[in-house]
Amino acid sequence: MTAFDVDALRLSDLQERQSIKYRAYGPDVIPAWVAEMDFPLAEPIAQALHAAIDRSDTGYQSGKGLREAFSDFALRTWQWSVAPSRVTGVPDVLTGVDWAIRLLTSPGDGVIITTPVYPPFFSTIRDIAERTVVDVPLARGVEGGYSLDLDALAQAFARPEVRAFLLCSPHNPTGTVPSRAELERVAELAVEHGVAVISDEIHAPLAMPGVEHTPYLSVAAQDADAVCIVAASKTWNLPGLKCAQIVGTERTSAVIHDRLPKEVVYGTGHLGVIASVAAYREGGPWRDHVLGILDRNRHLMADLIAEHLPLARYAPPGASYLAWIDLSAYQLGPDPSVMLLKEAKVAVNAGPTFGAGGDGHVRLNMATSPAILTRMLTQMGEAVRANE
Numbered sequence: 074m075t076a077f078d079v080d081a082l083r084l085s086d087l088q089e090r091q092s093i094k095y096r097a098y099g100p101d102v103i104p105a106w107v108a109e110m111d112f113p114l115a116e117p118i119a120q121a122l123h124a125a126i127d128r129s130d131t132g133y134q135s136g137k138g139l140r141e142a143f144s145d146f147a148l149r150t151w152q153w154s155v156a157p158s159r160v161t162g163v164p165d166v167l168t169g170v171d172w173a174i175r176l177l178t179s180p181g182d183g184v185i186i187t188t189p190v191y192p193p194f195f196s197t198i199r200d201i202a203e204r205t206v207v208d209v210p211l212a213r214g215v216e217g218g219y220s221l222d223l224d225a226l227a228q229a230f231a232r233p234e235v236r237a238f239l240l241c242s243p244h245n246p247t248g249t250v251p252s253r254a255e256l257e258r259v260a261e262l263a264v265e266h267g268v269a270v271i272s273d274e275i276h277a278p279l280a281m282p283g284v285e286h287t288p289y290l291s292v293a294a295q296d297a298d299a300v301c302i303v304a305a306s307k308t309w310n311l312p313g314l315k316c317a318q319i320v321g322t323e324r325t326s327a328v329i330h331d332r333l334p335k336e337v338v339y340g341t342g343h344l345g346v347i348a349s350v351a352a353y354r355e356g357g358p359w360r361d362h363v364l365g366i367l368d369r370n371r372h373l374m375a376d377l378i379a380e381h382l383p384l385a386r387y388a389p390p391g392a393s394y395l396a397w398i399d400l401s402a403y404q405l406g407p408d409p410s411v412m413l414l415k416e417a418k419v420a421v422n423a424g425p426t427f428g429a430g431g432d433g434h435v436r437l438n439m440a441t442s443p444a445i446l447t448r449m450l451t452q453m454g455e456a457v458r459a460n461e
């Protein structure tokens with residue numbers, strides 16, 4: 074199903090799904106929180122999974138074809154040449170981030186993040202890897218867009234306790250896509266101060282038309298202290314199948330090879346590997362179709378906000394399908410998601426969980442049909458007006 078009809082999506086069908094997006098709330102709530110897509114699975118992926126089931130191929134993963142498929146995809150998509158030997162399968166991106174932090178830093182070291190940022194980064198750094206969070210908030214532009222604060226990053230990199238920068242590129246929740254020049258500056262700072270860069274690029278294949286994603290490792294030196302963690306899971310909606318990849322430089326891939334516990338690699342899902350290979354190799358037309366839908370949705374969102382929530386601030390993301398909406402002008406308190414769930418019956422993510430700069434904001438998932446998106450914003454507008 075390459076060019077599926079997005080207008081054919083029905084909430085009643087979607088509510089049959091058993092994944093967390095549709096199970097966390099009752100049928101009266103439209104879920105727009107966790108980053109799952111409402112779209113039908115890409116046909117080549119569905120075929121590969123059906124074929125695996127038909128041959129009772131449900132054993133442990135062998136990694137067959139994964140490294141080569143990613144390497145070919147990276148070259149086609151970003152002109153980024155990655156030796157397959159530098160790609161290692163892991164169960165998911167957060168496991169990759171966690172192990173990258175453990176392998177490249179020591180307990181107690183400072184790890185930079187750029188808030189507002191994907192909430193599990195805090196707990197992964199603090200509770201799982203037992204490192205310290207060093208916050209360097211993104212800079213906010215006049216249009217409501219965000220960018221890396223390179224001056225503040227330079228200061229933070231110079232702090233003795235800082236040993237790593239957990240870069241989120243493209244950035245969740247703001248959708249910011251750092252430019253090549255910005256990443257080159259980060260790479261310079263990293264070398265100057267001996268700071269490792271761990272780049273979470275899970276949203277990278279979803280850069281919007283006309284927006285260029287630059288893989289961090291394509292600007293870092295071959296011997297840089299850096300890794301990139303990628304996956305097909307966000308772009309082709311496969312997160313439940315458990316397959317991501319860590320890509321290292323010459324230096325860090327040797328560290329991963331020697332020190333990443335084999336059980337971590339074994340935990341990668343067999344069906345995830347099969348689906349990811351199909352996605353990277355044959356998922357191009359489906360991805361193009363989805364990028365067209367998401368591009369229209371991010372602009373539709375701007376129109377819907379102007380119509381239903383005119384005091385809200387929103388900048389269309391440069392990548393992916395998350396809308397970061399500033400509702401602070403409506404004075405709904407630090408966490409407007411509570412009222413929106415109760416009164417608008419729309420489940421969005423709570424801004425304060427994204428750290429500094431999150432108060433008064435919500436994150437809304439736009440990977441759905443224009444009709445469902447319109448219904449969400451209409452209900453949100455009505456609830457906010459009733460609250461005034």
Ligand SMILES: Cc1ncc(COP(=O)(O)O)c(C=O)c1O
Nearest residue numbers: 108165166167191245273275312
């Ligand atoms: C930036 C970012 N990193 C990691 C993840 C989680 O990925 P995984 O389920 O592969 O751990 C997400 C999920 O949305 C994300 O947005």
